[in-house]
Amino acid sequence: MVDDTSAASASPRSTEQVPATMQAVVCHGPEDYRLEEVPVPTRGAGxxxxxxxxxxxxxxxLKCYHGAAKFWGDENRPAWAETEVxxxxxxxxxxxxxxxxxxxxxxxxxxxxxxxxQIVPDWTCRYCLLGAYHMCARHDMYGFKRATPGxxxxxxxxxxxxxxxxxxxDLPPAHAAFAEPLSCALHGVERAELTFDDVVVVAGCGxxxxxxxxxxxxKNPxxxxxxxxxxxxxDIARRTGADVTINIAREDAVARVKELTDGWGADVYIESAGHPSAVGQGLNLLRKLGRYVEYSVFGSDVTVDWSIISDDKELDVRGAHLGPHCWPAAIRMIESGALPMDDICTHQLxxxxxxxxxxxxASGKESIKVSLIP
Known part of the structure; x- marks a missing residue:
């Protein structure tokens, strides 16, 4: 009996000669990444x-590079990425x-x-069966696990x-690769459930x-x-769609947002700055019954006055993770030319x-999106 899967794998569709080895960045532990010559991975059936x-x-x-223990405060925990990945x-x-x-x-x-x-779901767990594949309980992840090298x-x-x-x-490669962070951003927006009458504040213009x-x-709020x-x-934020920009180094964001909303506060706050101070800022500039969406990767624990969320304002606080079901929209947005991609993709190395x-x-002062071009 013929094994059709093996036959398909043994007779691949290909138009070029693939070399035996390649250059790759390999994680050997926190702050120990090395450029090495490694075998080109072998494709399996399917x-x-x-x-x-x-x-x-x-x-x-960056968090992975520094090692999770530095951020989680637990030296007994392993680095976030597996070694040799x-x-x-x-x-x-x-x-x-x-x-x-x-x-x-x-x-x-x-x-x-x-x-x-980036996520590779198992498609069988409770979350996958509910359609929430981005929360898969037994997933792999490109670039973080040995089973799925990045x-x-x-x-x-x-x-x-x-x-x-x-x-x-026809897209420049760095622009096409931006589909991943853009899909994540769009998922954060979807979590906010914007309406036409909303005043939306986005913290952080990375x-x-x-x-x-x-x-x-x-969404036309x-x-x-x-x-x-x-x-x-x-300035890029204005060209990306912001109606109002506030430099929080010079202006009181809470006071300015209250001024823009006749003293009520914003309807929605979406946090993407990743700085602990941005959390309290958002809680304070939201109106009562407002919606707070958190997307950032924080480098340290964040402490806030939870009574603002409950007793004071009864806020709706939501997390957001990855970009489920948003990739087609993100790709269309990039392909449409609606975004100033040359200004967003600042460095290709x-x-x-x-x-x-x-x-x-890590600096965050000279770049927006940094890409590597193998």
Missing amino acids: QVLLAVEAVGICASD IPGHEFVGRVVELDDEAAAHWGIAVGDRVVAE AMASYMVLTTDSLVHKVDA PIGLGMIAGSRA RLVVALDMDDAKL PLADFQKGLDLV
Whole structure:
């Protein structure tokens, strides 16, 4: 009897000779990432081999680099990423090899440019069965687990449970890779359940915050307000859809928002700055019965007066994680040219300069979105 799966894997669709080895960034522990020559990964049945074109560096990559213990305050906990893993989860690549099973599963072919969601669900747990695959209890994650090496490399493999989306081949690679953070931003906006009469405040004008501003504007609320301490980022925020910008280094954001709303406060506050002070700021500038959405990756614990949430204002506080069901919308938004992508994607570096890229993200003063180009 013929094993059709094995036959498909043994006779892949491919148009180029794939080398035996490649350059990749490899995690050996906290603050110990190394550029190494490693074997090109082998594609299994139903899987896809990608030639990576770009991979973004985000705050979670930086947290992973420093090691979770530094942030969680528990030296007995392991680093957030497993050692010997290749990091990188914001990526775009070109399909160089796949079999009939993979082609039929995703509707893709050799030569197509694709992106994939960072989470690889098991599709069988309680959350997956409810449609909340982004909360899968037994998931893998590109760039964090050995089972799913990431994209800081010349090649990577997409496993059979991945969520894969085609993207325009004419987009600059760094722009196409921005689909991951933009989908996360749009999910945060969806969690806010905006209405036409809402005054929405977005804290932080980094990659996620700018995406949230664009997503909020697309929902057409009454007013979109952007907060940051950097005038250059606030300028981009205006071109991304903000009606009002507030430099919190010079102005009292709470007082200004109260002024804009006849003293009531904002209807919605979406936090993407990642600084503890932004949490209290949001609680104070919201009106009673307002909605608070938290998306940030924090580097330390945050303490607030919870009585504001309950006794004072009865706020609706919501978390947001990843970008479930938002990838098609994010890709359409990038492809439409609606966003000032050249201003958002500020730095594209060769893979060998990964340390410079991490340092740029850590600084936050010279860059918005930093990408590596293998």
